[in-house]
Amino acid sequence: MITDTPRPRAPTTPSGPDTLVRDLLQGLAEGRYAPGQRLAEPDLMTRYRLGRSTVREALTRLAAMGIVTQLPHRGAHIRLLSRRAARDVLRVTAPLLGLAARQAAEAVAAGADPQALRAASQDYDSAVENRARARARYYRALTSLAGNAELDRLLPMLQVHLIRAQLRDNRPPGRGARQALVAAVINADPDTAEAAAHAHIQPLIAALPALPDSLFAPE
Amino acid sequence: MITDTPRPRAPTTPSGPDTLVRDLLQGLAEGRYAPGQRLAEPDLMTRYRLGRSTVREALTRLAAMGIVTQLPHRGAHIRLLSRRAARDVLRVTAPLLGLAARQAAEAVAAGADPQALRAASQDYDSAVENRARARARYYRALTSLAGNAELDRLLPMLQVHLIRAQLRDNRPPGRGARQALVAAVINADPDTAEAAAHAHIQPLIAALPALPDSLFAPE
DNA sequence: CAAGGCGGTTTCGTCAGACGATCTTGTCAG
DNA sequence: CTGACAAGATCGTCTGACGAAACCGCCTTG
Numbered sequence: 001m002i003t004d005t006p007r008p009r010a011p012t013t014p015s016g017p018d019t020l021v022r023d024l025l026q027g028l029a030e031g032r033y034a035p036g037q038r039l040a041e042p043d044l045m046t047r048y049r050l051g052r053s054t055v056r057e058a059l060t061r062l063a064a065m066g067i068v069t070q071l072p073h074r075g076a077h078i079r080l081l082s083r084r085a086a087r088d089v090l091r092v093t094a095p096l097l098g099l100a101a102r103q104a105a106e107a108v109a110a111g112a113d114p115q116a117l118r119a120a121s122q123d124y125d126s127a128v129e130n131r132a133r134a135r136a137r138y139y140r141a142l143t144s145l146a147g148n149a150e151l152d153r154l155l156p157m158l159q160v161h162l163i164r165a166q167l168r169d170n171r172p173p174g175r176g177a178r179q180a181l182v183a184a185v186i187n188a189d190p191d192t193a194e195a196a197a198h199a200h201i202q203p204l205i206a207a208l209p210a211l212p213d214s215l216f217a218p219e
Numbered sequence: 220m221i222t223d224t225p226r227p228r229a230p231t232t233p234s235g236p237d238t239l240v241r242d243l244l245q246g247l248a249e250g251r252y253a254p255g256q257r258l259a260e261p262d263l264m265t266r267y268r269l270g271r272s273t274v275r276e277a278l279t280r281l282a283a284m285g286i287v288t289q290l291p292h293r294g295a296h297i298r299l300l301s302r303r304a305a306r307d308v309l310r311v312t313a314p315l316l317g318l319a320a321r322q323a324a325e326a327v328a329a330g331a332d333p334q335a336l337r338a339a340s341q342d343y344d345s346a347v348e349n350r351a352r353a354r355a356r357y358y359r360a361l362t363s364l365a366g367n368a369e370l371d372r373l374l375p376m377l378q379v380h381l382i383r384a385q386l387r388d389n390r391p392p393g394r395g396a397r398q399a400l401v402a403a404v405i406n407a408d409p410d411t412a413e414a415a416a417h418a419h420i421q422p423l424i425a426a427l428p429a430l431p432d433s434l435f436a437p438e
Numbered sequence: 439c440a441a442g443g444c445g446g447t448t449t450c451g452t453c454a455g456a457c458g459a460t461c462t463t464g465t466c467a468g
Numbered sequence: 469c470t471g472a473c474a475a476g477a478t479c480g481t482c483t484g485a486c487g488a489a490a491c492c493g494c495c496t497t498g
Contacts, residue, residue, distance in 0.1 A: 016480070041449070051482045053272060056451095060276050064283025066372060073450050073489045088369040091322070095314035103310070150307040153285055154373065235451075259478070270453040275480095292460045292479050 017058035020048050024062065028078070028165045029132035035166045036080035036217070039068065065157050079162055080217040086163050087208055093158050094201040096151065101181050101193035103146035109188035117141040121182045125175065138178075145185065163204075167215060172207050174200050236277035239267050243281065247297070247384045248351040254385045255299035255436070258287065284376050298381055299436040305382050306427055312377050313420040315370065320400055320412035322365035328407035336360040340401045344394065357397075364404070382423075385434060391426050393419050 027033040044055045059076050062068040070076045081089065108114050120134070120141040127134035143152050164171070177200035184193035246252040263274045278295050281287040289295045300308065327333050339353070339360040346353035362371050383390070396419035403412035 053275075053483095054481060056272070057275065057279055057481095060279045061283060064280055070450095074491090075449070085368055088367045091367060092315070092318065092369045092373060095318055096311070099311065099314055148307045148310060149304055150311045150377075154311060154376065157373065157376065158369075261478075272454095273452060276451095293462090294478065 017050075017054050017061060020044065020050065020055065020058035021061055023048075024058075024078075025067070025161070026132070028067070028161060031165070031168075033078060033165075035078050035162060037078045039076040039078065041075070066159050067162065079159065081159070081162060081166060082217045082219045083208055083211075083213075084219060086166070086216065087205055089159055089163060090201055090205045090208075093160055094198050094205075096155060096158065097201060098194040098197040100143055100146045100148070100151050100155070101185060101197040102190040103148050103151075104142055104185045105188050105190040105193040107145050107147055108185055109190070112145060112147075114145060114186045117145055117182060118186060121178065125179075142185070167211065170207075170211055170215065172203050174203070177203075236269075236273050236280060239263065239269065239274065239277035240280055242267070243277075243297075244286070244380070245351070247286070247380060250384070250387075252297055252384075254297050254381060256297045258295040258297065260294070285378050286381065298378065300378070300381060300385060301436040301438050302427055302430075302432075303438055305385070305435065306424055308378055308382060309420055309424045309427075312379055313417050313424075315374060315377065316420065317413040317416040319362055319365045319367070319370050319374070320404060320416040321409040322367050322370075323361055323404045324407050324409040324412040326364050326366055327404055328409070331364060331366075333364060333405045336364055336401060337405060340397065344398075361404070386430070389426075389430055389434065391422050393422070396422075 024033055028035075039059065041052060041055050041059070044050070044058075045052055048055070050058075059068060059070065063070045063076065067079060068076045069079050104114075104117070117138075120138040124131070124134040124138045139155065143155060177196055181193055181196035181200060184190075184196050243252055247254075258278065260271060260274050260278070263269070263277075264271055267274070269277075278287060278289065282289045282295065286298060287295045288298050323333075323336070336357075339357040343350070343353040343357045358374065362374060396415060400412055400415035400419060403409075403415050
Protein backbone atom coordinates (compact mmCIF):
# COMPACT_ATOMS: atom_id res chain seq x y z
CA MET A 1 0.00 0.00 0.00
CA ILE A 2 1.05 3.54 0.44
CA THR A 3 4.25 3.44 2.35
CA ASP A 4 6.90 5.87 3.32
CA THR A 5 8.47 8.17 0.80
CA PRO A 6 12.00 8.06 -0.55
CA ARG A 7 14.61 8.86 1.98
CA PRO A 8 17.92 10.51 1.22
CA ARG A 9 20.04 8.28 -0.94
CA ALA A 10 22.89 6.60 0.82
CA PRO A 11 26.39 7.48 -0.38
CA THR A 12 26.88 4.46 -2.59
CA THR A 13 29.87 3.75 -4.73
CA PRO A 14 29.11 4.56 -8.38
CA SER A 15 29.18 0.92 -9.39
CA GLY A 16 27.14 -0.88 -11.98
CA PRO A 17 25.61 0.37 -15.17
CA ASP A 18 26.53 3.86 -14.05
CA THR A 19 30.10 3.30 -15.10
CA LEU A 20 29.07 2.49 -18.63
CA VAL A 21 26.56 5.30 -18.85
CA ARG A 22 29.00 7.76 -17.43
CA ASP A 23 31.87 6.65 -19.62
CA LEU A 24 29.77 6.77 -22.73
CA LEU A 25 28.60 10.28 -21.95
CA GLN A 26 32.13 11.35 -21.24
CA GLY A 27 33.43 9.55 -24.29
CA LEU A 28 30.85 11.38 -26.34
CA ALA A 29 32.13 14.70 -25.05
CA GLU A 30 35.71 13.64 -25.69
CA GLY A 31 35.07 12.26 -29.13
CA ARG A 32 35.81 8.64 -28.28
CA TYR A 33 32.24 7.87 -29.21
CA ALA A 34 30.53 9.43 -32.17
CA PRO A 35 26.84 9.92 -32.98
CA GLY A 36 25.63 7.24 -35.34
CA GLN A 37 27.99 4.67 -33.93
CA ARG A 38 26.65 1.19 -33.35
CA LEU A 39 26.72 -0.22 -29.84
CA ALA A 40 26.62 -4.01 -29.91
CA GLU A 41 25.99 -5.75 -26.63
CA PRO A 42 28.72 -8.40 -26.90
CA ASP A 43 31.22 -5.71 -27.75
CA LEU A 44 30.31 -3.64 -24.72
CA MET A 45 30.36 -6.72 -22.52
CA THR A 46 33.97 -7.45 -23.27
CA ARG A 47 35.04 -3.83 -23.40
CA TYR A 48 33.68 -3.01 -19.96
CA ARG A 49 33.86 -6.49 -18.45
CA LEU A 50 30.20 -6.48 -17.57
CA GLY A 51 27.45 -9.04 -17.79
CA ARG A 52 24.79 -8.74 -20.40
CA SER A 53 22.10 -7.72 -17.93
CA THR A 54 24.26 -4.87 -16.81
CA VAL A 55 25.09 -3.73 -20.33
CA ARG A 56 21.46 -4.02 -21.21
CA GLU A 57 20.35 -1.94 -18.28
CA ALA A 58 22.86 0.73 -19.18
CA LEU A 59 21.59 0.78 -22.75
CA THR A 60 18.02 0.98 -21.54
CA ARG A 61 18.88 3.99 -19.46
CA LEU A 62 20.73 5.66 -22.30
CA ALA A 63 17.78 5.00 -24.55
CA ALA A 64 15.43 6.53 -22.03
CA MET A 65 17.70 9.56 -21.93
CA GLY A 66 17.47 9.77 -25.68
CA ILE A 67 21.21 9.33 -26.15
CA VAL A 68 20.73 5.99 -27.79
CA THR A 69 18.09 4.59 -30.10
CA GLN A 70 17.24 0.91 -29.98
CA LEU A 71 15.76 -0.86 -32.94
CA PRO A 72 14.26 -4.31 -32.35
CA HIS A 73 16.81 -6.99 -33.21
CA ARG A 74 19.06 -4.41 -34.75
CA GLY A 75 20.83 -3.19 -31.70
CA ALA A 76 21.57 0.22 -30.29
CA HIS A 77 23.06 3.23 -32.01
CA ILE A 78 24.19 6.51 -30.62
CA ARG A 79 21.54 8.85 -31.81
CA LEU A 80 22.44 10.87 -34.84
CA LEU A 81 20.20 13.85 -35.22
CA SER A 82 18.77 15.03 -38.46
CA ARG A 83 18.83 18.73 -39.10
CA ARG A 84 15.20 18.92 -38.19
CA ALA A 85 15.66 16.93 -35.02
CA ALA A 86 18.49 19.20 -33.98
CA ARG A 87 16.26 22.19 -34.51
CA ASP A 88 13.52 20.55 -32.48
CA VAL A 89 15.90 19.85 -29.64
CA LEU A 90 17.07 23.43 -29.57
CA ARG A 91 13.55 24.77 -29.75
CA VAL A 92 12.72 22.79 -26.65
CA THR A 93 15.93 23.72 -24.95
CA ALA A 94 15.28 27.43 -25.19
CA PRO A 95 12.22 27.64 -22.93
CA LEU A 96 13.65 25.14 -20.46
CA LEU A 97 16.92 26.97 -20.13
CA GLY A 98 14.87 30.14 -19.94
CA LEU A 99 12.89 28.74 -17.05
CA ALA A 100 16.08 27.71 -15.28
CA ALA A 101 17.49 31.19 -15.71
CA ARG A 102 14.27 32.79 -14.55
CA GLN A 103 13.97 30.65 -11.46
CA ALA A 104 17.63 31.15 -10.63
CA ALA A 105 17.17 34.90 -10.82
CA GLU A 106 14.06 34.65 -8.69
CA ALA A 107 16.01 32.64 -6.15
CA VAL A 108 18.68 35.31 -6.01
CA ALA A 109 15.99 37.93 -5.57
CA ALA A 110 14.74 35.85 -2.65
CA GLY A 111 18.14 35.88 -1.01
CA ALA A 112 20.04 32.93 -2.50
CA ASP A 113 23.76 33.31 -2.97
CA PRO A 114 24.84 33.31 -6.62
CA GLN A 115 28.52 32.93 -5.76
CA ALA A 116 28.77 29.33 -6.96
CA LEU A 117 27.27 30.27 -10.31
CA ARG A 118 29.61 33.19 -10.79
CA ALA A 119 32.61 31.02 -9.96
CA ALA A 120 31.51 28.19 -12.24
CA SER A 121 30.94 30.59 -15.11
CA GLN A 122 34.36 32.14 -14.69
CA ASP A 123 35.96 28.70 -14.51
CA TYR A 124 34.18 27.82 -17.70
CA ASP A 125 35.50 30.95 -19.36
CA SER A 126 39.06 30.26 -18.41
CA ALA A 127 39.11 26.50 -18.76
CA VAL A 128 41.27 25.34 -21.61
CA GLU A 129 41.18 21.62 -21.00
CA ASN A 130 38.41 19.65 -19.44
CA ARG A 131 35.91 22.15 -20.72
CA ALA A 132 33.20 19.50 -20.59
CA ARG A 133 33.67 19.23 -16.87
CA ALA A 134 33.59 22.98 -16.42
CA ARG A 135 30.47 23.22 -18.51
CA ALA A 136 28.75 20.52 -16.50
CA ARG A 137 29.61 22.36 -13.30
CA TYR A 138 28.25 25.58 -14.71
CA TYR A 139 24.93 24.02 -15.63
CA ARG A 140 24.70 22.28 -12.30
CA ALA A 141 25.29 25.57 -10.52
CA LEU A 142 22.55 27.18 -12.56
CA THR A 143 19.96 24.48 -11.98
CA SER A 144 20.90 24.11 -8.37
CA LEU A 145 20.28 27.82 -7.93
CA ALA A 146 16.98 27.48 -9.74
CA GLY A 147 16.03 24.77 -7.27
CA ASN A 148 13.58 23.07 -9.61
CA ALA A 149 14.05 19.33 -9.31
CA GLU A 150 12.08 18.72 -12.45
CA LEU A 151 14.43 20.83 -14.49
CA ASP A 152 17.34 18.88 -13.06
CA ARG A 153 15.71 15.77 -14.30
CA LEU A 154 14.76 16.97 -17.75
CA LEU A 155 17.71 19.07 -18.83
CA PRO A 156 20.07 16.09 -19.05
CA MET A 157 17.51 14.44 -21.27
CA LEU A 158 17.88 17.13 -23.86
CA GLN A 159 20.53 15.99 -26.20
CA VAL A 160 22.27 19.26 -26.33
CA HIS A 161 25.46 17.34 -25.72
CA LEU A 162 24.54 15.21 -28.69
CA ILE A 163 24.31 18.32 -30.79
CA ARG A 164 27.57 19.44 -29.37
CA ALA A 165 29.21 16.13 -30.20
CA GLN A 166 27.70 16.14 -33.63
CA LEU A 167 28.62 19.64 -34.63
CA ARG A 168 31.97 19.72 -32.88
CA ASP A 169 33.82 22.69 -34.28
CA ASN A 170 30.99 24.05 -36.34
CA ARG A 171 29.14 25.81 -33.55
CA PRO A 172 29.11 29.54 -33.09
CA PRO A 173 30.48 30.44 -29.65
CA GLY A 174 27.94 31.43 -27.04
CA ARG A 175 30.15 32.97 -24.44
CA GLY A 176 28.71 36.46 -24.57
CA ALA A 177 25.13 35.33 -24.20
CA ARG A 178 26.06 33.10 -21.32
CA GLN A 179 27.80 35.92 -19.52
CA ALA A 180 24.73 38.07 -20.00
CA LEU A 181 22.63 35.30 -18.52
CA VAL A 182 24.85 34.97 -15.47
CA ALA A 183 24.90 38.71 -14.97
CA ALA A 184 21.12 38.90 -15.10
CA VAL A 185 20.80 36.06 -12.60
CA ILE A 186 23.24 37.73 -10.24
CA ASN A 187 21.29 40.96 -10.64
CA ALA A 188 18.13 39.07 -9.69
CA ASP A 189 16.45 40.10 -12.92
CA PRO A 190 14.25 37.19 -14.08
CA ASP A 191 12.97 38.72 -17.30
CA THR A 192 16.43 39.62 -18.54
CA ALA A 193 17.79 36.25 -17.50
CA GLU A 194 15.10 34.41 -19.41
CA ALA A 195 15.64 36.58 -22.45
CA ALA A 196 19.37 35.93 -22.28
CA ALA A 197 18.71 32.20 -22.31
CA HIS A 198 16.71 32.54 -25.49
CA ALA A 199 19.40 34.74 -26.95
CA HIS A 200 21.89 32.01 -26.11
CA ILE A 201 20.03 29.33 -28.05
CA GLN A 202 18.63 31.33 -30.93
CA PRO A 203 21.92 31.73 -32.83
CA LEU A 204 22.41 28.01 -32.77
CA ILE A 205 19.04 27.43 -34.41
CA ALA A 206 19.79 30.12 -36.92
CA ALA A 207 23.14 28.55 -37.76
CA LEU A 208 21.75 25.12 -38.51
CA PRO A 209 20.55 25.64 -42.11
CA ALA A 210 23.97 26.81 -43.24
CA LEU A 211 25.82 23.78 -41.94
CA PRO A 212 26.85 21.04 -44.36
CA ASP A 213 24.59 18.05 -44.85
CA SER A 214 27.37 15.69 -43.86
CA LEU A 215 26.95 16.60 -40.21
CA PHE A 216 23.38 15.36 -40.03
CA ALA A 217 21.40 12.21 -40.45
CA PRO A 218 19.18 12.15 -43.54
CA GLU A 219 15.64 13.22 -42.68
CA MET B 220 18.83 -30.69 -17.99
CA ILE B 221 17.73 -27.12 -17.88
CA THR B 222 14.11 -27.12 -16.93
CA ASP B 223 11.19 -25.83 -18.90
CA THR B 224 11.27 -24.43 -22.36
CA PRO B 225 11.32 -20.63 -22.27
CA ARG B 226 7.60 -20.22 -22.63
CA PRO B 227 6.47 -19.88 -26.25
CA ARG B 228 5.06 -16.41 -26.08
CA ALA B 229 1.50 -16.12 -27.19
CA PRO B 230 1.30 -14.05 -30.37
CA THR B 231 -1.59 -12.11 -28.91
CA THR B 232 0.49 -10.28 -26.30
CA PRO B 233 2.28 -7.19 -27.56
CA SER B 234 5.21 -8.73 -25.72
CA GLY B 235 7.90 -7.11 -23.74
CA PRO B 236 8.33 -4.69 -20.89
CA ASP B 237 5.83 -2.58 -22.77
CA THR B 238 2.97 -4.52 -21.31
CA LEU B 239 4.05 -3.71 -17.80
CA VAL B 240 4.81 -0.10 -18.53
CA ARG B 241 1.57 0.37 -20.34
CA ASP B 242 -0.52 -1.36 -17.72
CA LEU B 243 1.06 0.57 -14.92
CA LEU B 244 0.39 3.86 -16.64
CA GLN B 245 -3.15 2.86 -17.36
CA GLY B 246 -3.60 1.52 -13.84
CA LEU B 247 -2.37 4.82 -12.52
CA ALA B 248 -5.02 6.63 -14.51
CA GLU B 249 -7.66 4.18 -13.34
CA GLY B 250 -6.64 4.22 -9.73
CA ARG B 251 -5.44 0.62 -9.58
CA TYR B 252 -2.02 1.95 -8.74
CA ALA B 253 -1.46 4.84 -6.40
CA PRO B 254 1.46 7.24 -6.06
CA GLY B 255 3.69 6.17 -3.20
CA GLN B 256 2.97 2.53 -3.74
CA ARG B 257 5.86 0.12 -3.54
CA LEU B 258 6.68 -1.98 -6.58
CA ALA B 259 8.60 -5.09 -5.56
CA GLU B 260 10.20 -7.08 -8.33
CA PRO B 261 9.08 -10.55 -7.19
CA ASP B 262 5.54 -9.28 -6.91
CA LEU B 263 5.55 -7.87 -10.41
CA MET B 264 7.14 -11.04 -11.75
CA THR B 265 4.28 -13.21 -10.58
CA ARG B 266 1.60 -10.66 -11.29
CA TYR B 267 2.60 -10.18 -14.91
CA ARG B 268 4.22 -13.56 -15.48
CA LEU B 269 7.48 -12.01 -16.56
CA GLY B 270 11.09 -12.79 -15.86
CA ARG B 271 13.15 -10.61 -13.65
CA SER B 272 15.14 -9.09 -16.51
CA THR B 273 11.94 -7.99 -18.13
CA VAL B 274 10.46 -6.54 -14.97
CA ARG B 275 13.73 -4.81 -14.31
CA GLU B 276 13.83 -3.27 -17.75
CA ALA B 277 10.29 -2.02 -17.35
CA LEU B 278 11.14 -0.46 -14.01
CA THR B 279 14.22 1.17 -15.48
CA ARG B 280 12.10 2.70 -18.18
CA LEU B 281 9.51 3.91 -15.75
CA ALA B 282 12.26 5.38 -13.62
CA ALA B 283 13.68 7.20 -16.60
CA MET B 284 10.23 8.54 -17.29
CA GLY B 285 10.08 9.78 -13.74
CA ILE B 286 7.04 7.71 -12.89
CA VAL B 287 8.99 5.57 -10.52
CA THR B 288 11.87 6.24 -8.17
CA GLN B 289 14.39 3.54 -7.48
CA LEU B 290 16.40 3.49 -4.28
CA PRO B 291 19.37 1.15 -4.05
CA HIS B 292 18.41 -2.05 -2.29
CA ARG B 293 15.12 -0.52 -1.32
CA GLY B 294 13.16 -1.14 -4.45
CA ALA B 295 10.96 0.99 -6.60
CA HIS B 296 8.07 3.23 -5.60
CA ILE B 297 5.56 5.03 -7.68
CA ARG B 298 6.67 8.58 -7.31
CA LEU B 299 4.71 10.58 -4.81
CA LEU B 300 5.22 14.26 -5.34
CA SER B 301 5.70 16.74 -2.61
CA ARG B 302 3.82 20.00 -2.93
CA ARG B 303 7.00 21.64 -4.11
CA ALA B 304 7.74 18.92 -6.61
CA ALA B 305 4.23 19.23 -8.00
CA ARG B 306 4.75 22.93 -8.42
CA ASP B 307 8.07 22.31 -10.13
CA VAL B 308 6.48 19.87 -12.53
CA LEU B 309 3.78 22.33 -13.44
CA ARG B 310 6.23 25.16 -13.85
CA VAL B 311 8.11 23.06 -16.37
CA THR B 312 4.94 21.90 -18.05
CA ALA B 313 3.76 25.41 -18.81
CA PRO B 314 6.50 26.45 -21.24
CA LEU B 315 6.58 23.04 -22.89
CA LEU B 316 2.86 22.97 -23.46
CA GLY B 317 3.21 26.56 -24.57
CA LEU B 318 5.79 25.55 -27.13
CA ALA B 319 3.58 22.74 -28.37
CA ALA B 320 0.66 25.13 -28.76
CA ARG B 321 2.83 27.71 -30.49
CA GLN B 322 4.29 25.24 -32.96
CA ALA B 323 0.88 23.74 -33.62
CA ALA B 324 -0.49 27.18 -34.43
CA GLU B 325 2.51 27.89 -36.63
CA ALA B 326 1.89 24.63 -38.44
CA VAL B 327 -1.71 25.60 -39.07
CA ALA B 328 -0.55 28.96 -40.35
CA ALA B 329 1.72 27.06 -42.73
CA GLY B 330 -1.20 25.06 -44.08
CA ALA B 331 -1.59 22.05 -41.76
CA ASP B 332 -5.07 20.75 -41.16
CA PRO B 333 -6.26 21.17 -37.57
CA GLN B 334 -9.26 18.92 -38.04
CA ALA B 335 -7.87 16.05 -35.94
CA LEU B 336 -7.21 18.40 -33.06
CA ARG B 337 -10.65 19.88 -33.18
CA ALA B 338 -12.23 16.45 -33.22
CA ALA B 339 -10.08 15.15 -30.37
CA SER B 340 -10.86 18.16 -28.25
CA GLN B 341 -14.59 17.77 -28.81
CA ASP B 342 -14.38 14.08 -27.99
CA TYR B 343 -12.59 14.97 -24.81
CA ASP B 344 -15.33 17.42 -23.92
CA SER B 345 -18.09 14.93 -24.41
CA ALA B 346 -16.38 11.81 -23.09
CA VAL B 347 -17.91 10.56 -19.89
CA GLU B 348 -16.04 7.31 -19.54
CA ASN B 349 -12.57 6.53 -20.74
CA ARG B 350 -11.62 10.14 -20.34
CA ALA B 351 -7.99 9.13 -19.96
CA ARG B 352 -8.04 7.77 -23.48
CA ALA B 353 -9.71 10.84 -24.86
CA ARG B 354 -7.21 13.06 -23.13
CA ALA B 355 -4.30 11.04 -24.50
CA ARG B 356 -5.72 11.39 -27.99
CA TYR B 357 -6.12 15.10 -27.55
CA TYR B 358 -2.53 15.57 -26.51
CA ARG B 359 -1.30 13.36 -29.28
CA ALA B 360 -3.26 15.40 -31.80
CA LEU B 361 -1.70 18.57 -30.44
CA THR B 362 1.87 17.35 -30.47
CA SER B 363 1.45 15.67 -33.81
CA LEU B 364 0.29 18.99 -35.22
CA ALA B 365 3.25 20.70 -33.60
CA GLY B 366 5.51 18.22 -35.34
CA ASN B 367 8.31 18.52 -32.83
CA ALA B 368 9.71 15.06 -32.13
CA GLU B 369 11.52 16.25 -29.08
CA LEU B 370 8.32 17.47 -27.51
CA ASP B 371 6.77 14.09 -28.21
CA ARG B 372 9.60 12.53 -26.31
CA LEU B 373 9.60 14.88 -23.36
CA LEU B 374 5.96 15.54 -22.67
CA PRO B 375 5.28 11.98 -21.54
CA MET B 376 8.13 12.40 -19.12
CA LEU B 377 6.36 15.17 -17.33
CA GLN B 378 4.43 13.60 -14.57
CA VAL B 379 1.34 15.56 -15.18
CA HIS B 380 -0.48 12.28 -15.04
CA LEU B 381 1.15 11.65 -11.71
CA ILE B 382 -0.24 14.91 -10.47
CA ARG B 383 -3.55 13.95 -11.90
CA ALA B 384 -3.46 10.60 -10.15
CA GLN B 385 -2.35 12.19 -6.94
CA LEU B 386 -4.88 14.96 -6.84
CA ARG B 387 -7.74 12.99 -8.29
CA ASP B 388 -10.87 14.97 -7.59
CA ASN B 389 -9.15 17.99 -6.13
CA ARG B 390 -8.19 19.64 -9.37
CA PRO B 391 -9.91 22.68 -10.78
CA PRO B 392 -11.32 21.93 -14.22
CA GLY B 393 -9.38 23.32 -17.16
CA ARG B 394 -11.89 22.94 -19.92
CA GLY B 395 -12.27 26.61 -20.77
CA ALA B 396 -8.55 27.24 -21.08
CA ARG B 397 -8.14 24.17 -23.22
CA GLN B 398 -10.87 25.27 -25.56
CA ALA B 399 -9.23 28.65 -25.87
CA LEU B 400 -5.98 26.92 -26.73
CA VAL B 401 -7.59 24.83 -29.44
CA ALA B 402 -9.36 27.84 -30.87
CA ALA B 403 -6.13 29.81 -31.05
CA VAL B 404 -4.35 26.93 -32.75
CA ILE B 405 -7.12 26.59 -35.30
CA ASN B 406 -6.96 30.33 -35.86
CA ALA B 407 -3.23 29.98 -36.50
CA ASP B 408 -2.42 32.45 -33.77
CA PRO B 409 0.80 31.32 -32.07
CA ASP B 410 1.00 34.02 -29.42
CA THR B 411 -2.54 33.50 -28.23
CA ALA B 412 -2.09 29.73 -28.27
CA GLU B 413 1.02 29.93 -26.15
CA ALA B 414 -0.66 32.29 -23.73
CA ALA B 415 -3.63 29.95 -23.48
CA ALA B 416 -1.31 27.12 -22.55
CA HIS B 417 0.09 29.16 -19.71
CA ALA B 418 -3.41 30.11 -18.68
CA HIS B 419 -4.26 26.44 -18.62
CA ILE B 420 -1.50 25.54 -16.19
CA GLN B 421 -1.40 28.60 -14.01
CA PRO B 422 -4.62 27.90 -12.06
CA LEU B 423 -3.27 24.50 -11.14
CA ILE B 424 -0.16 26.01 -9.64
CA ALA B 425 -2.25 28.57 -7.86
CA ALA B 426 -4.50 25.87 -6.43
CA LEU B 427 -1.71 23.83 -4.92
CA PRO B 428 -1.14 25.73 -1.67
CA ALA B 429 -4.76 25.39 -0.65
CA LEU B 430 -4.87 21.62 -1.01
CA PRO B 431 -4.60 19.45 2.09
CA ASP B 432 -1.22 18.13 3.16
CA SER B 433 -2.46 14.59 3.01
CA LEU B 434 -2.32 14.62 -0.77
CA PHE B 435 1.43 15.24 -0.88
CA ALA B 436 4.63 13.66 0.22
CA PRO B 437 6.39 15.47 3.02
CA GLU B 438 9.00 17.88 1.70
C1' DC C 439 26.01 -11.31 -65.79
C1' DA C 440 22.36 -9.68 -62.66
C1' DA C 441 18.54 -10.75 -59.51
C1' DG C 442 16.66 -13.29 -56.12
C1' DG C 443 16.18 -17.02 -52.79
C1' DC C 444 18.34 -20.07 -49.22
C1' DG C 445 20.91 -21.28 -45.14
C1' DG C 446 24.39 -20.02 -41.60
C1' DT C 447 25.86 -16.61 -38.30
C1' DT C 448 25.21 -12.86 -35.37
C1' DT C 449 22.60 -10.41 -32.22
C1' DC C 450 18.57 -9.53 -29.69
C1' DG C 451 14.64 -10.55 -26.32
C1' DT C 452 13.51 -13.16 -22.58
C1' DC C 453 13.90 -16.53 -19.15
C1' DA C 454 15.98 -19.30 -15.12
C1' DG C 455 19.01 -19.89 -11.42
C1' DA C 456 22.65 -18.31 -8.34
C1' DC C 457 25.46 -15.54 -5.04
C1' DG C 458 26.88 -11.78 -2.20
C1' DA C 459 25.39 -7.33 -0.40
C1' DT C 460 22.08 -4.64 1.80
C1' DC C 461 17.84 -3.33 3.77
C1' DT C 462 13.75 -4.57 6.81
C1' DT C 463 11.63 -6.71 10.41
C1' DG C 464 10.81 -9.33 14.41
C1' DT C 465 12.51 -10.65 18.70
C1' DC C 466 14.96 -10.52 22.75
C1' DA C 467 17.87 -8.64 26.42
C1' DG C 468 18.78 -4.84 29.22
C1' DC D 469 10.77 1.28 26.14
C1' DT D 470 15.07 1.25 23.67
C1' DG D 471 18.92 -0.78 21.46
C1' DA D 472 21.07 -4.78 19.37
C1' DC D 473 21.15 -8.86 16.95
C1' DA D 474 19.46 -12.62 13.89
C1' DA D 475 16.41 -14.08 10.23
C1' DG D 476 14.18 -13.05 6.09
C1' DA D 477 13.23 -10.41 2.04
C1' DT D 478 14.95 -7.84 -1.72
C1' DC D 479 18.24 -5.98 -4.67
C1' DG D 480 22.43 -5.79 -7.93
C1' DT D 481 24.94 -8.46 -10.87
C1' DC D 482 26.59 -12.65 -13.20
C1' DT D 483 26.30 -16.91 -15.94
C1' DG D 484 24.06 -19.77 -19.08
C1' DA D 485 20.41 -20.98 -22.24
C1' DC D 486 16.97 -20.92 -25.98
C1' DG D 487 13.88 -19.09 -29.67
C1' DA D 488 13.33 -15.43 -32.91
C1' DA D 489 14.55 -11.96 -35.89
C1' DA D 490 17.89 -9.68 -38.79
C1' DC D 491 22.15 -9.73 -41.56
C1' DC D 492 25.41 -11.77 -44.89
C1' DG D 493 27.41 -14.63 -48.29
C1' DC D 494 26.62 -18.13 -51.61
C1' DC D 495 24.37 -20.37 -54.95
C1' DT D 496 20.89 -21.03 -58.30
C1' DT D 497 18.24 -19.30 -62.00
C1' DG D 498 16.69 -16.39 -65.86
